[in-house]
Amino acid sequence: MGGVAVGRVTLQTIADRVGVSRMTVSNAFSRPDQLSPTMRDRILAVADELGYVGPDPAARALARGTTGAVGILLTESLSGAFADEVATTFLGAIADELAPTGLGLTLLSTDTAGAVVPARDVAMDGALVYSCDPESTAVDWLLRRKMPLVYIDQVPADGVPAVNVADRAGARAAAQHLVDLGHRRVGIVTSGVRGQHGIVTPDDIVDGFVGAQRLSGWLDALTPAGIVPPIAREPHGSPESGYQAARMLLSAPEPPTAILCFSDAMAQGVISAAVDAGLSVPDGLSVVGFDDSPGSARLRPPLTTVRQDIQAKGHAAAAALTQAIEAARTGGPALAEHLCLPTELIVRASTAAPH
Template identity: 65%
Template sequence: MTVSNAFSKPDQLSAALRERILAAAQEVGYVGPDPAARALAKGTTGAVGIVLTSSLRFAFTDLVATSFLGAIAEELGPTGLALTLLTSSDDGAVIPARDVAIDGALVYSCDPTSTAVQYLSRRRLPLVYIDQDPVEGIPAVNVDDRSGARAAAQHLIDLGHRRVGLLLSGLHGTHGLVTPEELTVDGHASKQRLLGWRDALDAAGITPLMARQGGANLEQAKAGARLLLDRPDRPTALLCFSDAVAHGVLQAAEDLGIRVPDELSVVGFDDNPLAAQLRPALTTVRQDVQAKGRVAAAALARAIGDTRGDRPVTADHVLLPAELVVRDSTAAPPPD
């Protein structure tokens, strides 16, 4: 017990005694009580999970995701909670959402009907939803995607565009050109951005040409863009689900010899670091992903504390602002 206190409760020992114990431990190579045994005794793991619908590679290659995860890790640092990445996979011997020991979880842009979310709920772990449809009793953090998308569409309308295209990304549903009746979208953010675009376009009497790309990487974005651009009646402006999608549009336009913004205006969403580096610099909608990460991490730490203290979880639904950032990729449409 005295040795254990030297590592975990230093205020229980005199400074001299603790120093002697730590020196002896270092001499024999002892690093402290076994974390697994300590977790079992305390009934806590000291770790929280974040569930990603995409593969874990996405967390390290997508600029928005890396910034978001970095903010979470920074916010959790002083709490002593470690962050564990979990896939939503359920086809192996180990199912992360069911089997990994965690004290709570962040559910980030996941299908709410996925087995991963169901397993976490059945484990009765404290949860925080991010970029999800809010659910009563669960803390949630979202961006005001709808107002941001509405501002982006209105910006193009104010410039004089009447032939507008929408390019969405997703893993499920129809790929290719779609009509409003055929269109299905994945996730809360996609639905809200589509609603915002249509708010402005419908009010202006504009029926957009819409396409859905078959995935999230650059080549798939370029293929989706060509569906809208490689045609005689191509739009004079495109609204894109993300800056990554807009990057694909700019490359496809260059391949087709379409000048941006002289012949085509392009608007992204996110304002990730790529947006200002592209040429032309990308007009986009800024969401503060670092604030989103910090608010979500703080909400989860609070929910875990409420649960340990046998208090009702504070289930606030936070809506963060989105802001249009006008750069060089948008201009008035070319003369007919």
């Protein structure tokens, strides 16, 4: 590796001061296992004294043929990801898994309208595709770049590692819980960008993989019980969207006595709408969420929900991507495993028998 100057200080400057070769100084920064801790500490101390921070990352990436970064493509706006407890927990788990590898995480929007298209133009060694429309132009760009990819909450594809959760089984358990309590008027609150919004039927919905799986699970339990649920669908999965969807359902001539929600965030809005309508939860309305987000147990009443292990999903996705990147670098076997993590119904105080 060549010396990269910061001001007038180069690797050779430090080597001359310490009395070692330039390669030894380079190893102190890029291959510390090649040096004794004492020697490395000595070199780094001299570098610090001279104001040298290390080889230029861009030059080092060029020499290695890697960027040291991986992308994560998000279907929601980037600001929206930080307002969602599930998304932030998931991103944190990915960052924790990547930390020992030295890989950084770059957030990518699905925007393809501007001069810079992140999925096409951002330099990265691989990418995670998280709950995105498979027909998205951004996903298509990543595929065309032929870089290592991992799908999360997506329709599994041949040759691409995937990490999903048992959404359909979890939703089925949630709906069966309400049926077993005796509810026969059950509504659904869900979200999705494409397709119709407002009060819809299952045939009106054009949804992503997770939404379709959860809807199928709810109907698996409701249909045999003779229940045809009214469905309120909003573009986003926020508490505000849950509130608006619940208001539509609760204004019907025969409003539901229980509501199944696409997410805990939407369930939070449903509970607020119920309270504003003069209904107590669960005596006037039972509410079930999905995700078991960090705040679900803190809601009043604590939320009955379907737990998915968000951290395990993040760790598994990042591990699969680092393996795929390593396989691409070395020419080793690429494992395209499709993992499906379990879900579990968590019964709390937001559900009860209808009155």
